Amino acid sequence: MxxxxxxxxxxxVPLPERVRAVMARQAINHRGAEFGNAYADIVRVLKGLFGTKNNPLVISGSGTAGMEAAVANFGKGRKMAHLINGKFGERMYTIGQRYASEARPIESDWGTPLNLESLKSALEDGCEVVTMVHNETSAGILNPAGEVGKICRKYDALFIMDGVTSIGGDQVLADDWGVDVAVVGSQKCLAAPAGLAAVSVSDRAWDRAVKNPPYYLDLPAYKKNAAKDPMETPYTPAVPLFLALREACLIIEEExxxxxxxxxxxxxxxxxxxxxxxxxxxxxxxxxxxxxxxxxxxxxxxxxxxxxxxxxxxxxxxxxxxxxxxxxxxxxxxxxxxxxxxxxxxxxxxxxxxxxxxxxxxxxxxxxxxxxxxxxx
Amino acid sequence: MxxxxxxxxxxxVPLPERVRAVMARQAINHRGAEFGNAYADIVRVLKGLFGTKNNPLVISGSGTAGMEAAVANFGKGRKMAHLINGKFGERMYTIGQRYASEARPIESDWGTPLNLESLKSALEDGCEVVTMVHNETSAGILNPAGEVGKICRKYDALFIMDGVTSIGGDQVLADDWGVDVAVVGSQKCLAAPAGLAAVSVSDRAWDRAVKNPPYYLDLPAYKKNAAKDPMETPYTPAVPLFLALREACLIIEEExxxxxxxxxxxxxxxxxxxxxxxxxxxxxxxxxxxxxxxxxxxxxxxxxxxxxxxxxxxxxxxxxxxxxxxxxxxxxxxxxxxxxxxxxxxxxxxxxxxxxxxxxxxxxxxxxxxxxxxxxx
Structure with missing residues (x-):
């Protein structure tokens, strides 16, 4: 069957029994200590996986919602450059086209190396925000985040990295690499069910957050609510998925x-x-x-x-x-x-x-x- | 504890055991017959609860994501009027402010009747889209959807109704009432876990859908994917929540x-x-x-x-x-x-x-x- x-x-991906079992429990209030503690556990473990000192924010939505949150909050109305060598690079470009003042695709054939020389030209031309898919699953290629981060810093551009299928399974050092915004999805390397995305944001990026992103993807609102004690989300979260992701994170911590x-x-x-x-x-x-x-x-x-x-x-x-x-x-x-x-x-x-x-x-x-x-x- | x-x-709300238990099963592919059948079951039952011939589309996100999808896809760049007599009416207005060319609040004190005379004036003034919260939980009041629908039709305005806490628990007759877009959340009267929203859209509203809504909330993309066999979603769905909502819908059908x-x-x-x-x-x-x-x-x-x-x-x-x-x-x-x-x-x-x-x-x-x-x- x-x-x-x-x-x-x-x-x-297959889910460990512990992760699945926790979803079968009775509903809890999402504005209470137990939910807040689950969120805090998730953040503690994800920080290590992202390689960042910043607290990742968790959105009830797919990895795509996380990607859009990154682009909408930091790329809206700006010139964006999108590195593409596979399907998810293309998706980032598609999202960029809905927000950027100019969305520039920097295309290579799927599964071939990114064109970093074209990236430099785009930055010379004033592109302010760069997107890159770290692990491009459509082609099975791992793109050089550290190298792209260095180039972005040189031109003072913000660097948004789709880490949806690398974070939790491969080494990611967001802060060291100069990644400003990194995104992961729950149903990939973290071995949790689909339906949550987490986004980390550097101080440098917060300083450049745009006004009026989509309401549901308003990252400053997530930041404000995550700072409460107990931690909260701005809108009702997908509670069973938070509990499952927390269990997945505890398993990661144990391993x-x-x-x-x-x-x-x-x-x-x-x-x-x-x-x-x-x-x-x-x-x-x-x-x-x-x-x-x-x-x-x-x-x-x-x-x-x-x-x-x-x-x-x-x-x-x-x-x-x-x-x-x-x-x-x-x-x-x-x-x-x-x-x-x-x-x-x-x-x-x-x-x-x-x-x-x-x-x-x-x-x-x-x-x-x-x-x-x-x-x- | x-x-x-x-x-x-x-x-x-408390979840029936059947609804919880189904989330504990192993992950399934979301582009396969089993997922598609679950989505189809949900749609069949929700149509009856919405009182519509249109197939509700399910978004992995909270009720707020559903509300924003409604406003973004049908109100963007248009003059909107927002009926307010409680917190969720205010939220609709806040969302409207991010999309409308002009967002007009029509305020009453929380828990007091809506001002339908002011609504008529707003429509005379050219407002093209109206939002109303059917069941305003912040104040415990049930607003007159049929009456508002009649007024909207008279002025050929689109009528968006937040049915987040009425659909599945109280009578809703979206088509008869002239509701163009109705939204429900999973964790309210449906007795499913939090994390899904469903949105029904009239033909009249589809004809007036705007271009370039947020990517994650792009309702035409949801419509296109729901028309596939097996049914799909445009982005990875929160699979355990779909399975739980399907079970909740089957329970509703049995009752x-x-x-x-x-x-x-x-x-x-x-x-x-x-x-x-x-x-x-x-x-x-x-x-x-x-x-x-x-x-x-x-x-x-x-x-x-x-x-x-x-x-x-x-x-x-x-x-x-x-x-x-x-x-x-x-x-x-x-x-x-x-x-x-x-x-x-x-x-x-x-x-x-x-x-x-x-x-x-x-x-x-x-x-x-x-x-x-x-x-x-």
Missing amino acids: EDELLLMLPGP GVDKRIARHHRMAGAVRKAVHAWGIDMFPKTDSLHQYSNTVTAACIPAGSNDKDFRGVVKKLGIQIAGGQDHLKDKIFRIGHMGAVSAPELLATLAATEYAVRKTGHQVLESGVMAAAEDLG | EDELLLMLPGP GVDKRIARHHRMAGAVRKAVHAWGIDMFPKTDSLHQYSNTVTAACIPAGSNDKDFRGVVKKLGIQIAGGQDHLKDKIFRIGHMGAVSAPELLATLAATEYAVRKTGHQVLESGVMAAAEDLG
């Missing part, structure tokens, strides 16, 4: 941030070993600054097959992996390895995927499952 | 809409009987068009007491009722009787409240608890 599929997607990131790196390494063993191509093109994503791997579907057939074989074995989005449909498949998953889920996924690879008629070089097992063992 | 309080608030509304009326009637027996004043001032709310009752705290003391006595008995908001703090208390609650919760609440009334030194005329029991029995 579909509802029993193991989700190895770039979100949503330890460094260990968690190391686990994600280990899993990503093992998937790459498998892809290599199969003799098929990774999709993204990396360089000295760009790396393969450590939370999702994008590789090419062997010639002669298509998305439906390829992923259908994997699905019949009870596992859902992702296909390519938009023009990459039928060209790539993507395996999410973010959140709480570890060796068992990964080995099952690689076994099912290897079977699908073999069924296309592609001659694998060697067993990817064994290569991954050796790597993880 | 606070987390065990019986919440008799105008939302959040039957008419029976559910009759139950709310019966409970509201019993609370009013108790208030009358205590010899204290109801807060709102009704007239032939305005009625007491059937989902929350607002009454005056006896002279000499205050909010903290009064509600503290009730809380010590394990029950949380609401106080007055803003300038009504220390003046009124509010008992929510919406959602799944019935006689037992109500009798407990009235017993605790009567004890608090007596503790203020106020001489009750007779037992409110017995008056309510007789009414309910």
